[in-house]
Amino acid sequence: MRSKEVPTPSLIIDLNVAEANLDRMARYCKSRGVNLRPHTKTHKMPEIAKMQVDRGAIGLTVAKVGEAEVMVAAGLDNILVAFPIWGSDNMRRLAALANGHRILLALDNEDTAQELSRAATSQGSTISVLVEFDTGLHRCGLRPGPDCVKLATRIQGLEGLRLHGLMTYYGNVWGSKENRIAETAIVAERVGTTLDAFAKAGIEVNVVSGGSTPAALLSDRIPGITEIRPGTYVYNDMNTFYQGVCTLEECAVRIVTSVVSVAVPGRAILDAGSKTLSSDLLSSGPKSGYGHIVEVPDAKLFCLSEEHGWLDTTRCDTRICVGDVVSVIPNHVCTCINMHDEAYLVRNGQVVGQSRIAARGKVR
């Protein structure tokens, strides 16, 4: 079956493209001496995680305990939960995973550390902890410097926890190359401030974990970063494209969708809406539209209902008919993937398999 003969709508992953993307990032990290701990939130598939580890990734990143459980069940190890989880159920499950596996958690406050310590202690496990600090995104994370040292010292005193280093997520490195370079300079300064404070306190920092696909290739501008956690790079999407971080050919995921109605003049309706593509708007580039139509780029996907994609065809040279099949590169591949229970795997235009997106929908 050719890739455009799949039932519509379907999510397809071009393995050739994904592998080339994985190879490129692996080579970059090796050449710069920075470790790679890819975020699995993008693909949510142990098969892809294994491809990342096979190419030298030192471990994996997840956001939820449920995602870590899926990866561990598939034989993967050394997993950082880059989210300050809360609640006895989440803590208990994380501590259980840490029995026999290397589990790390990033957190930014003592209450979370104490809860985690209680859970680890009750199960006789040890969890490595990274102190999260804020390098300009202003989401989670302590102010760079002494506040981080203070929390690190408390963590050192808690049973079941092992202070392992620092984590930051610099999602503020976004947009045009100029903007990304300017924000990277801010990140570098804040990382430096924090490392200085730890050096002054005489506390060893084994790891400084940084992140993101748009910042990945700027990592050598941030002295002190020992590992990075890009996620999107495996597939790319219109957000990475508009930042100049990839070409359209380097986008590995497409939604294959049929035209189902052309009854309203100037419109063509697709069988893919927000429950197939996600309703994420572009957050880079032109900031409009819900995805790029590969075969008919002048048809604008200007609106999504839950199951209908609305194409504006008034500027189209091509006549679009019911039954035409087109491919959409999503704005945000991470939220798009999360809509789907399974994907078709493609090589050289041919479907070579199907895969369950095993960690999809792991909200906890």
Next chain:
Amino acid sequence: MRSKEVPTPSLIIDLNVAEANLDRMARYCKSRGVNLRPHTKTHKMPEIAKMQVDRGAIGLTVAKVGEAEVMVAAGLDNILVAFPIWGSDNMRRLAALANGHRILLALDNEDTAQELSRAATSQGSTISVLVEFDTGLHRCGLRPGPDCVKLATRIQGLEGLRLHGLMTYYGNVWGSKENRIAETAIVAERVGTTLDAFAKAGIEVNVVSGGSTPAALLSDRIPGITEIRPGTYVYNDMNTFYQGVCTLEECAVRIVTSVVSVAVPGRAILDAGSKTLSSDLLSSGPKSGYGHIVEVPDAKLFCLSEEHGWLDTTRCDTRICVGDVVSVIPNHVCTCINMHDEAYLVRNGQVVGQSRIAARGKVR
């Protein structure tokens, strides 16, 4: 377990509230002599569909064949696929369902009708067809009047199909009551034009299916409508609230979420982001924010990352701490539900069960 003691984040459904919502719509439809064919896209659960049928619904509405399959497997029947599906796989599965079950499909073009006829014929089944016409939303549907008659006549000549009537979706009936009333008048005129054309052609119209929650209570302003297809009314959300169609107390679904970080001044971060709430913005009311925080309404959920909800707490009187548990009423409950594999069921503040959202993620 009390409803706020569930692991976070979780989706909870207050059954008392949902039942009252179902009762109210059932009473309205009965009093006005209009049939109710609820859209299951909102709840995606056979258990709720059965509650709708038990209260007098004549059948159900779905958007995807996979949703119809879930409902049929649970013993439900008389199902309208209110979407012009395409492709041999979708057609084959629909025709298979129509063997032994009453299945209806809405469509607006002859190509789709011919494909459907081929599928039905090859399986020896009969599918009832509604001709979709456009009453002002300008999404799918033929122009009101003779175009509809022409397609209906073609359908009458196709084997395996039974012309059953008309369908329209008037999502343009939206917003303030004044706007909804004004748009309802447009809908009524277009329904009238179409029925006149069928009367003139001497073609019987068994059913005229109309729709939507915001328009439901205005149905008696549209002469000729025989059934309505509201979906959201079972749970309600901030979009229906801001249209004055429900109170906050009539919103049956909440996301229970923990505060996980307050490290950045003026912020509190929740463990529910766009992969838990969906990234749908409000499309009524103030058109900002990603949901209503029940316990701290002055905390604004102004931004979502995939797994982080960003609260602006600068105008909060209450001090918000890590570990605080709050409840979010989503902007758009249909896309929010679709993020979750399961829900906790609640009565009188107590968890009374868990239910799988069996039709979640049925993209086909």
